[in-house]
Amino acid sequence: MKTKEFKWHILFIVIILIALYPIIYAVSTSFKSLNESFNNILSLIPEEPTTSAYQRVLSIIPFFKITLNTFIIASIVTLFKLITGVLAAYSFVFLDFKGKKWLYFVLISTIFIPFTVTMIPNFITISRLGLKDNIIGVAIPQLADATGIFLLRQHMRGVPKSLLEVAKLEKTPHVTILRTIVVPIIRPAILSMGIIFFINSWNEFVWPSLILKSTENYTLSLALQMFVSAEGGTDIPVAMAISVLTMLLPLVIYAFCQKFIINTFAQSGIKG
């Protein structure tokens, strides 16, 4: 029995090593010199650790501006997705209106619409608004999120009915119920949704690549793309350095809010 289980533990440890290897490889290579990156491929500890790759990143691209762009877009998107999501979810759970089920079905269905279907019209809309090559143009189409509404609705359904009955008997207005009862109860869910929205937006590539054209308006993922070609270009350490800088924030957030994030993600599937 024990030995039987042992082999599964080995299996999982191997999978984890495969999952972590690219991260460790990126960090290790980013501290190698250009020369070492070609000659000392397998060692995960650089012989002569150097930050020269990071210095090159700073000299090639306006790194702080680009990080700030990424941060601003992610913050706007997160804030609005939460506000629009909480309001809509409240309406779907606690209020009655005609066509509720139908509207909910239609909104949730959009999760399955491939982005190529909306890409051209959205590109035209943003261009006409004069927001091309502008980080606001990246954020605007993403101010609401179907998955967010779906998950927030699931959490709101978990709010004890008795609390709401009392509030209704006291004729508490819905805005107050939302603010003083519902939001405080589902605060952990809202927070973890926020973290997920933020990380997803931080990592986003396709839509920003259509809108942003000049390097100073780039996001991190776009800047990263400057260092790639099919066979990888030649400067591995610099490509790894900017990769590390891009994944740093999501992984740090994960390190601190790991339980939170895992719970929210795990729930996203059960019902949907």
Place this chain on the structure above:
Amino acid sequence: MVNKVPPKKHKKLRQSKREQLLAWTFILPALAVFLVFMFWPLAYTFYLSFFKWNMVAPTKTFVGIKNYISLLKEKVTLQLFLNTLLYILILVIFNFVIPYILAFINTFMMKKKAKSIYKVFIFMPSLISLVVGAIVLQWIFNPISGPVAAVLSKFGITIPSWSKTQGLVIVVISLVATYKAFGYNFLVLLAGVGSVSTELIEAARLDKTPYRKIFTQIVRPITSSSAIYILIMSIVQGMQYVFTPIKVLTQGGPDNASSNIIYGGYKEAFTFYDTGRSSALSIITMIIFLVMLFLEFKYVEKGVYYEN
């Protein structure tokens, strides 16, 4: 008594009207975004698929279903569909079948406490940008200076240049998508499998039912809603996940060997500036996805949404 009824009813009616108004006010912000950036674009793309246009010319020429016909006549389109099928096959195995089995093993075949730590690490790559995943895996599989090549060369094996090899290029690009999706899918399936009652499994174990049978006859039917969700996400989202490594690493090459229907639609629009063909291809893609959506709602909705 009789007098009191009408005002009460009236009040209730007014109240429900006020509630309707409030409900729509709450939904309006989200709905406005969806209308402008989701539903209108959907209709407009459908409209554009019947026109010849280049996104800048002042006039669009109506061509009927010519865009669809020209697409379906071309050999390249057939290749895009075949590539898409190969992508789907690989993604379903790596992003659905394997995590599903692992979730089962982790839940019912392992007892040590350490097992809950595993998911924390397995999920980690799901938080990493696809561009980072693409760029790092590309170096790991680099045929000259990558670690995989370095290890294999010690055994006298040389690896081919994957980005120039038909078939292999799709495998490597799928791996980038797998790197991103695997942890998330595992987590969702783990939650699904974890909801199966332990007593049921224990009883089956006492009857000496082999694990394979426990999986296929007990766990799979009970967890079918999570499973179908992840299966569909592996395909629908997977197709969009592979877009980024295709765009970043190969641009669909060599000779369309790594392109698929999503990337094809993108290329028609932003490389050839042919909005008609791009839209037609997108609409075809969407119809394929809608069929899967139909399956999702047929199976998942029934058992799950309405349970409470």
